[in-house]
Amino acid sequence: xxRFLLALALLCAVNALQAQTIGEDETAxxxxxxxxxxAWNNGDVSAFMQTYENSPETTFIGATLxxxxxxxxxxxxxxxxxPQQMGTLTFTKLEIRLLPCSxxxxxxxxxxxxFHLERTARGEAKKDDGIFSLVWRKGSSGWKxxxxxxx
Numbered sequence: 001x002x003r004f005l006l007a008l009a010l011l012c013a014v015n016a017l018q019a020q021t022i023g024e025d026e027t028a029x030x031x032x033x034x035x036x037x038x039a040w041n042n043g044d045v046s047a048f049m050q051t052y053e054n055s056p057e058t059t060f061i062g063a064t065l066x067x068x069x070x071x072x073x074x075x076x077x078x079x080x081x082x083p084q085q086m087g088t089l090t091f092t093k094l095e096i097r098l099l100p101c102s103x104x105x106x107x108x109x110x111x112x113x114x115f116h117l118e119r120t121a122r123g124e125a126k127k128d129d130g131i132f133s134l135v136w137r138k139g140s141s142g143w144k145x146x147x148x149x150x151x
Contacts, residue, residue, distance in 0.1 A: 062150050
């Protein structure tokens with residue numbers, strides 16, 4: 001009976017720790033998105049891109065498929081070349097789904113939502129509203145976007 005109670009107490013402690021980690025992971029992703037919005041609204045594409053994993057494998061899917069951190073950054077810089085073209089960004093309908101591995105550790109997340117740009121000018125990018133899905137990975141430098149599908 002003592003072993004059972006000890007095992008039950010250990011299981012409860014593990015579950016409580018996992019719940020705390022899940023809350024921390026979701027908070028970290030929300031904070032990264034908030035920082036991304038602030039960077040965009042300040043006209044700072046480089047700071048906006050800090051949320052993406054700096055990798056040649058990072059992928060953006062929109063009207064075309066782009067691969068690599070630098071090409072994605074360059075596309076943003078070309079498509080939104082002035083603060084007026086960038087405008088004010090907002091995200092709504094955010095849903096964060098943490099994806100634990102079989103060991104219970106959360107390393108990936110999927111985030112979906114809607115975006116809206118309030119702006120006075122347009123460059124190459126014509127779309128002011130849309131939806132997105134983001135695949136995130138938790139690494140040594142925190143949560144980063146691996147794949148961005150925006151339409």
